Amino acid sequence: MSPNPDAFLRHLQESGYHSRSNKHSNALAQAIVDDLLATCPAMRDRGRQAQLVYDLNFTITAGTSDWNIDLVFGAPPPGTGPPPQEVPIVRTRPSTVEIAVEIKSIMTEHQKAMRNRKRDLEAHHEHVHRYNNHAIAAGVFVVNQAATFKSPLRPEVSDHKNPTALAEHCILQMRSLSSRADLRGVGLESKAVIVVDMDNLDFTSTRYVTQPPAPPVGDQLHYDAFIQSLCTFYTHRFA
Numbered sequence: 001m002s003p004n005p006d007a008f009l010r011h012l013q014e015s016g017y018h019s020r021s022n023k024h025s026n027a028l029a030q031a032i033v034d035d036l037l038a039t040c041p042a043m044r045d046r047g048r049q050a051q052l053v054y055d056l057n058f059t060i061t062a063g064t065s066d067w068n069i070d071l072v073f074g075a076p077p078p079g080t081g082p083p084p085q086e087v088p089i090v091r092t093r094p095s096t097v098e099i100a101v102e103i104k105s106i107m108t109e110h111q112k113a114m115r116n117r118k119r120d121l122e123a124h125h126e127h128v129h130r131y132n133n134h135a136i137a138a139g140v141f142v143v144n145q146a147a148t149f150k151s152p153l154r155p156e157v158s159d160h161k162n163p164t165a166l167a168e169h170c171i172l173q174m175r176s177l178s179s180r181a182d183l184r185g186v187g188l189e190s191k192a193v194i195v196v197d198m199d200n201l202d203f204t205s206t207r208y209v210t211q212p213p214a215p216p217v218g219d220q221l222h223y224d225a226f227i228q229s230l231c232t233f234y235t236h237r238f239a
Contacts, residue, residue: 004194004208004223005031012198012206017107018152022057022070025103028140028194029056029071032101032227037088040231042239043073047089050082051075055093060100062130069124073099073234098238099136099230100128107144107198108151108158110166117141118173125178125188133183136233138190140226143170145209150200157201167195168213174221189233192226 011027018024033054037044046052058072074094083090102124104117125137145167150157160166171193178187195214198206208214215221220229 003210003217005035007031007034008194009196009206009208012196013204016152016203017105017198017200019105019107020153024105024142025070026056028103028142029101032071032140033089035227036230039227040234042235043231044088046239048082050080050090052098053077053080053090053092053094055091058093058097060097060128060131062127065127067124067127067131069097069100069128070103071099071101072097097128097131097135099138099234100124101138101140101230103140103142105142105144106170107142107200108149108160110143110160110170114170114173118177121177121188121191125180125186129186134237136189136230136237137187138192138226138230139174139177139188140191141170141174141193143167143193143195144198145195145214146197146199148199148201152200157199164213167209171195171213171215171221190226190229191221192223193221194223 008028008031037047043052052073053076054073056071059066059068074097077095080090104120106113106117121139128135128137145163147160147163148157174191174193180187193215195209197209
């Protein structure tokens with residue numbers, strides 16, 4: 001597995017980014033599915049046996065409030081058969097959510113966006129754990145470190161003064177998000193930051209940033225560690 005999801009980078013290089021579209025989050029969510037099934041024996045085996053399914057853009061209800069989540073895994077509904085031989089897992093609405101992953105992007109206006117996205121992820125784990133305290137709540141930030149960015153919603157190109165410092169600020173804020181290691185804690189079980197350099201003008205020039213301040217391999221916020229963490233939590237709690 002690549003240290004960062006190749007399929008998501010290809011999507012950005014081919015399709016660009018639009019803040020009012022969920023295509024980018026869907027592409028990253030699908031990459032997470034593929035990487036988990038490729039590297040996590042418990043999830044791969046249960047997926048093939050139709051004991052685990054997944055879905056995108058799934059709404060869970062806790063009490064009187066609904067929460068839409070980018071990616072969920074969970075127990076299959078009654079009557080779900082195993083996937084075709086060439087497909088590792090069935091995509092359908094789970095009867096019970098066991099993993100809930102929220103994906104947030106910070107492409108421009110980093111300070112304002114960071115406040116909102118951090119608030120979103122704190123609300124995400126609270127809602128997921130009200131729904132089921134055993135469920136695994138996870139979050140991913142995609143942070144843009146490009147010097148400029150062209151939003152499809154604005155005529156002008158935005159300039160980012162000191163984009164490295166902006167990315168570092170976002171990463172530090174993700175580190176400060178509440179985390180929990182067991183059922184008695186409060187926070188996210190797993191979290192990651194993926195740093196990109198994307199001006200949204202020349203899509204093909206989009207690349208991953210791997211040098212500091214981007215989390216290095218071995219850092220708890222690195223994508224590879226995120227995938228391993230989700231596997232570990234799932235294996236211990238559900239497999």
